[in-house]
Structures are given as C-alpha cells and as structure tokens.
Amino acid sequence: MSAKTLDFWFEFASSYSYLSVMRIEPLARDAGVTINWRPFLLGPVFLSLGWNDSPFNIYPPKGRYMWRDLARLAARYQLPLTMPSRFPRNGLLAARVAILGAAEPWIGEFSRAVMSANFADDQDIADPAVIHAILTRLGLPADTLLADATSDANKLALRRQTEKAGELGLFGAPSFITPDGEMFWGNDRLEDALAWVVDGPAI
C-alpha cells in the first residue's frame, strides 16, 4: 500500500490560499492523507502569463467579486476575514521560511499564523518583525530560522520551486497535485483533490 499524499501549492499573498491553508490539515487528517506543503511565489508565474499584478487588481470586476465571494466563504468556514489594506502583500519572506520548514511539524501552524496575520489581522507579512514574532510565538528559534531562510541556498530553493510550479502548468493558487499527476485548482477543489487521492481516479 503506497502512502496517500497530496502536494499543496500555495502563496501567502493569495486570498483563496488563505481559505485552504486554514482548512487543509483537519480535512487531510480525516482523509488519511499526508500533505506536502509547497509554498511558491505567484508573481513570477503571473508575469509569465503577462500579468504584472494580481488579476484581481488588473480586472476590477473580478476583484470586486472575489472579495465578496471570499467573505461569503470565510463566513461559511467560520474564519475571520479583514480585507488587507494592501493587496497582494509581499509573501517572499514568509515563503522562504515556509520552504525551509516545509517538512517540519510546525509548517501548518506557521502557515496559518502568517495567513491570519495577512487576512484576519491586516498585518504586513513582508515585515521581518511580523514573521519573527510569529516564529517566537510558536516557540521556534526565530533568529536562526530567519538567517537560514535568507541564505543563498534557501533563496535558490524557493526560486527553483517557483520555476517548478510554472513547469507543472500552475497558473494560480491554491493548487493541488495528486501522486498520479492530477491537478486541481482553487479552494473549491480541495475536497475533490483529497477524494481523488483516497478513492483513486474518478475518470
């Protein structure tokens, strides 16, 4: 019996990634699926599609709708939501810490704390002090982790992971990829992706 896993591609600046980061661990646990956390940067992926900003900013009707849809979904999931005073925020530092800790037991809690800072508490997650405070609150060695996160090797690891996202055909976040290569895009598809892993291909 092979292990049941799901690759979870997310970006800390992404509004719908917020919903999935907050929801994924209990759902995966109930399904018996191990999550591979795959933080990446949407910016370079968007640039390759010709967008120099979030499509929610480039296309105002899409953006207006997104914030309303997000509010409805947050209410359904009973998640707090404050529209960030700046969108999208720069998730680079948070992503560097997350790729460093992707296989550590604290990755879920760290990711939820960063997402809550951005989308519930309207904090600037690009500010190293915000990330430092989160790590400290989790009982982690913040100074060491921030130094390691900004090492050349770790910067390169995030760059390579972001390139990999483009090679896989990702164009948004969150995205989920099953061990047999099936891609699901969007918070709406989280449950479908888990079911695919558990039950096997539906088609």
Add this chain to the structure above:
Amino acid sequence: MSAKTLDFWFEFASSYSYLSVMRIEPLARDAGVTINWRPFLLGPVFLSLGWNDSPFNIYPPKGRYMWRDLARLAARYQLPLTMPSRFPRNGLLAARVAILGAAEPWIGEFSRAVMSANFADDQDIADPAVIHAILTRLGLPADTLLADATSDANKLALRRQTEKAGELGLFGAPSFITPDGEMFWGNDRLEDALAWVVDGPAI
C-alpha cells in the same frame, strides 16, 4: 410572500455554462425557485476587460486545466462531453433565439439542445441549419422564430442585455444574480445561489 427567482446569465459558447444549463432546471424545481434565463454574449464583456478571445485560449495553462476540470465535472454530473473542434463557437444566433424565448416554456429544452450540440455532439451552433433543426425537433415554428430572432428589435434586445451584463459587473459565465443583488460566478456556485434565494442572505 415574494416569489423566489434567480437570474441565470449564460453564454452558449461558454464551457462552464454548458454544465449549468444542463443542471439548473431540476435543481431550481426542487428548490422552488423560478429561473429567469438571461442569455448574453461574453465577447463584448471580455473585450471590455482587454481580451479579444476566450481567456482559456489567451492563457494556455488555464485552458488546458479547464478542459480537464470540465471532463471531471461532466463525469460527475453524468453529462456527455466532446471537446468542441472549435472553441469558443459563435453563440450569437442561439443567443438571439434564446432571448426571444427567454420567458417561453421551451427555453430550457432549447438551451440544453444547443449546449448539447456544441459540447456533446461537436456541431457548429453558428450554423442556422443547426439551430433550425433544433427548433424543428422541439416542435416549434423554426422559420418564424429565426426570422423574429434576427429582427432589428430582437438584435437590439440582445445587445442591451449584453450591455446590462457589463453594467452589473459580470465578467464571466455562468453567473447568477439573486433578487437582492447578490452575484455568484461559475457553475460551482449554482447550488449556493439557489440556497441564498431560498434561505436568505448567509452573511
């Protein structure tokens, strides 16, 4: 007690509109909701956003994903699906007939037949012979309806409805608008939109 209604904005060329056109009548009947059929043209709406083609063609990774996602959803709903040999097809004539018949008892059956021609049978719905055959099969006066559909007054009605879509902030199809003005975008939100009408605002 006010009547429960839902405005259903759709476009015959739109892949996710296919799913909702095929699904909406039984779901609405079960929910006790009357559907207001609102055919419109996505082309002018897309143009206003700077797209001179379907975004699924402009952004190939989005397009590749969409066809796979559509296949998964069609399998779930037990709907036939053949990738159209041309996408998007020109849904102008079909939309003109649909706006003419929007309040007629045959609007649902006509819309499903056109969608099936496009997405199940790979027929060219821009061909008047295809639309004529559909109307005839439904026992309707095809010659008269096609003449009325292409009258100046009816052409203008579709143009005005498409302008209205832009004014409402629509940016894609299918979209659903409740009597209290709540917008839901995408086949994924059909059930949510009906629930909003039946149960009242969720937030």
